[in-house]
Amino acid sequence: MGTLLERSFFHRRATTVAGGLLGMKLVSRVDGLLTTGMIVEVEAYCGAEDAAAHSFRGETARNRTMFQGGGLLYVYLIYGMHYCANVVTGKPGSGCAVLIRALEPLDGIETMRARRGLEETKLLTNGPARLCQALAIDRQLDGLDLLAASAKKHSHIVIEPYRTIESKLIERSPRIGISREVDRPWRFSLRHNPFVSRAPKFKR
C-alpha cells in the first residue's frame, strides 16, 4: 500500500492539482477486486469562471459533489450510457474538479479485460468512460471521499503517489469534447505515453 495524500493537496487550483495528479496511481477496490492504473491524462474544470464546467450555473442534484470540497470523487453519467470520474478540488463551494481521462493499466488487468469485454490492453483505460468501466466506477461511488480509504468498506477508490513526473514531460492542450471555453489549455497529459486518449492538438 502506498502513502495517503493530504487533504491540502486537493485544496488548490484545479489546474495545479491536475498537473500534480499525473503519475499518481488511481486505486479501485470494488466487489473485492483490485484494479489500478497510473494517471496519464486529466482535464481541469473550474466552476463560475469556466463555462465548460458542469458547475458553471450553480449547484444542482447532479453536480452537488463538485461543491463539497477537495478530495471527493465526482461521478456523472454522460450520453445516457457512460460514466466519467473526477477528483473534486478547491474549498467547499468552489465547484472545481479534475476529470480523469486516461490511465496506464497497472494491477488487475485481467479484471479490466473482463469488465471491458476486450483483450487489447491499450483500449482498457485510454478514455474517461473506458477507465470507469475498467475500474467499475459508477454513479454509486459519487461523493465518495478519496481520503477515507477504509479496509472495512466494501468498495473504495483512492489516489496515491506513484511516479514523480518532470514538468518537461507534461503537455498542456485544449480540452476534448466541449463546445465552450474551447481554447483554454487545461488538458494535461504525459508526453509519449501510449495510453493518452488522443494526441494533443492545438487550434491553428
Place this chain on the structure above:
DNA sequence: GTCAAGATTAGT
C-alpha cells in the same frame, strides 16, 4: 411540460 444537447464510445 417539452426538447435539444451532452466533459463518449464502438462500429461502419
Place this chain on the structure above:
DNA sequence: CTAATCTTGACG
C-alpha cells in the same frame, strides 16, 4: 461518420 441511450438544464 453515426447510432446508441437517457439525464439534465433551459425555456415557456
